[in-house]
Amino acid sequence: MAAPKYPRAEYEAALASELEDRAFVFLGLQETICGVLCEPLTPRRVEWLRLAKSPFIVGGKVGPTEIAQFLWIVSAAFVPSKAKRDEFIPSILNLDVAKAREDIEQYLDRAYLNSIGSSNQRPCISPCASYAFALAGEPYRMPWREVLDTPLGVIFQLLGALDMSQGRAMINKRSDKVNNDYAAALTAWNAKQARKKKKGVTK
DSSP, X not given: OOOOOOOHHHHHHHHHHHHHHHHHGGGTOOEEETTEEEOOOOHHHHHHHHHTTOHHXXXXXXXXXXXHHHHHHXXXXXXXXXXXXXXXXXXXXXXXXXXXXXXXXXXHHHHTTTOOOOOOSSOSSOHHHHHHHHHHSTTTOOOHHHHHTSOHHHHHHHHHHHHHHTTOOOOOHHHHHHHHHHHHXXXXXXXXXXXXXXXXXXX
């Protein structure tokens, strides 16, 4: 059995998608999820989703109602009005659930592409406060209300740029995963070859 071949095409596709999605968030363009016109995900909209106990944010079972709820909150038509929500949700309950879920997961993946996980299991403040605090100082000096409506994809890149300027290492979630998966496959192959050699098997 030959050694695993490096997946160069997969790596280059992952790298290209990272570059494209990082550029996209700075253009101020709206997105669509199953034909629904949506705004970029911002800290404020995440808090609306959290308040609504959206399983896409807090975990849990996902069905047509939860998908409709998510789409309402991130849609361009969203306003904090129960009457408007009740008008909107029935109009999208017949969406293809599998396709909608896939589109939402891709939307979230783009938003959190440059995020760095936290080990804090019991947060004492809203993530909004964390973002506002991080961007309040040099070099950005962003007012906290401005931070709330800045796309997360922009926020994470601004914080990443600051980390890089201070010599901290950054990660590329998609392309690094391709490299890590290849390294794991190669390590497993080498270990298997070593076991064969130890047993006197040459094939």
